[in-house]
Amino acid sequence: MLRLYDTRRRGTFAFRPRGKRAVTIYVCGVTPYDTTHLGHARTFLVFDVLARLLEAGGTRVRYAQNVTDVDESILQRAARDGVDWRELGRREERAFLDDMRRLDWRKPDVMPHATRELAAMIRLAERLRRRGHAYELPGGLYYDVSTFPRFGELSRYSVAKMRRILASQDDARLDDPRRRSPLDFALWRRVSDGPTWPSRYGRGRPGWHLECSAMSERHLGYPVDVHGGGSDLLYPHHECEVAQSEGAHGGRERFVRHWVHIAPVRLNAAKMSKSDGNMIFVREALKKNSPQALRLYLLDIHYRRPFDHDEERLARARDRAAALDDALGRGRLGPIERDRASAAVLGALEDDLHTDRAIRELERQARRKLEPGPVASLRTIARRVLGIL
Ligand SMILES: [Zn+2]
Incomplete structure (x- = not known):
């Protein structure tokens, strides 16, 4: 019998899947704008082993992992390098898949792309507005966190800590300063530059968190058995996903049975990350290993333990x-x-x-x-x- 830690409950519990036909696993995947490093590989290999273990025991698994193929970090990198953002995303996604294939990754059954699921995202934003969880500003549609009493339950971060983390996000500069609380987050941003899509909230782009709530439900149903990713996603990404997904379902049933977060890989005591540029790449490591x-x-x-390279x-x-x-x-x-x-x-x-x-x-x-x-x-x-x- 598998026992699995759940970040929300801060404890290890018997794994009792809800999925009727298969265990459902949703993993937050890459934003393809740079090369796969050991931190990504470790995160995805943990879910690979989880899926393989279940399958070896005769359990059917349906594993989805998204590709955030439009995002402020891709747009900024594409502008810096003078390349088309779609071309950059496609190239880096191919490189990521190639690296992971060489690691004998148990590939997800479905890899939804944000740019191909705008309709589902807009429908979810609309559902949240109708249920009173969202309000419109000149800058777009925002989630009102005061309407979701469990906001903050997953990460257990203080408001001060959440505000600090938010201020360091790539997309913070796009947020409408008139929102009711600084913790209110964008479901849709009205923007004029870069790639935009039409919606009833004006031309713009979805907030980053919206894609995982919309795509996990579309591809795996509601709730999901396992949802996870790197531990840096705990807040804001996963906290906001909970508010969206449970808010859209009237808050009765929990969105996720087991939240699984993978601790970071560090290099000289600092987290390996694209944004800091301190990385060991999978393809480099595979030259000697x-x-x-x-x-x-x-x-x-x-x-759950940090990994020091x-x-x-x-x-x-x-x-x-x-x-x-x-x-x-x-x-x-x-x-x-x-x-x-x-x-x-x-x-x-x-x-x-x-x-x-x-x-x-x-x-x-x-x-x-x-x-x-x-x-x-x-x-x-x-x-x-x-x-x-
Ligand atoms: Zn996600």
Whole structure:
């Protein structure tokens, strides 16, 4: 039985999916304007292992991950480089998919793009306005956070902290200063420059958070079993998604069963991020490391703990992947069994995805003298679930 942490409840709970036909997983994906770094890879590989683990146990999974293909950061980068924003987005998205494919990523079943789902977003904005959660200003349509009493429940941040984070966002300069509260956020911004779409609130662009509320419901239904991404998305992105999605549904049923947030990858104690430019790129790391070694490295620390990049640890991961290949690399894949060796590895994964403990357990079991059945089962777990063989 899988137990999974839920950020909202700040605890680990039995995973009881609501999805009728499949477990539904929605992951906030990339804004494609720069190269995939280890922080992205770690985040998406955690959900990859979650999906593989469920599927290995016979559960159907429907996994959606969005592509934010219009956004202030793409527009700013395109303007800086003198390229068309659509061309920049398409090129970087292809590069992202290529990097992740090389990491043997369990690709999402659907990857919705913001620019192709404007109609669903505008419908959701309209639903929120009709329910009294939104008001119009000359600058666009804003969500009135005072109409949603649970606002702030997910992140548990103070108003002062939320205001500080908001002020540092790329799109803060576009917000209408006349909004009722500085925490009120844009569902639609009336803007004249750059790409715009028509709506009853004037020509403009959707607020960033709107796409994930609209697209998760359109592709996975409501509620979703697992929703997540990097821990930096907790506020404002996910907090605002909750206000939108639950507000549109009358606030009765929770939007998400398990919120899963992946701690950042850091370089010299600072978060690896596009905006700060301190990154190790996946394609660079793959020049010296096999995909299996890089997966082992990135999965070797539990996802809720920050990950400090360390070249020596990466070098050891290379050796460990090679040793695992020596021990288990040749031979048939067997069905996943519940013998003692396999149960030890699966038990670590089912305990809130402790990939770190699972890998160590796998290494320990692989060194033992085991019967062919358990070995074939371990081999399947290493290859099909963890992807490190
Ligand atoms: Zn999102």
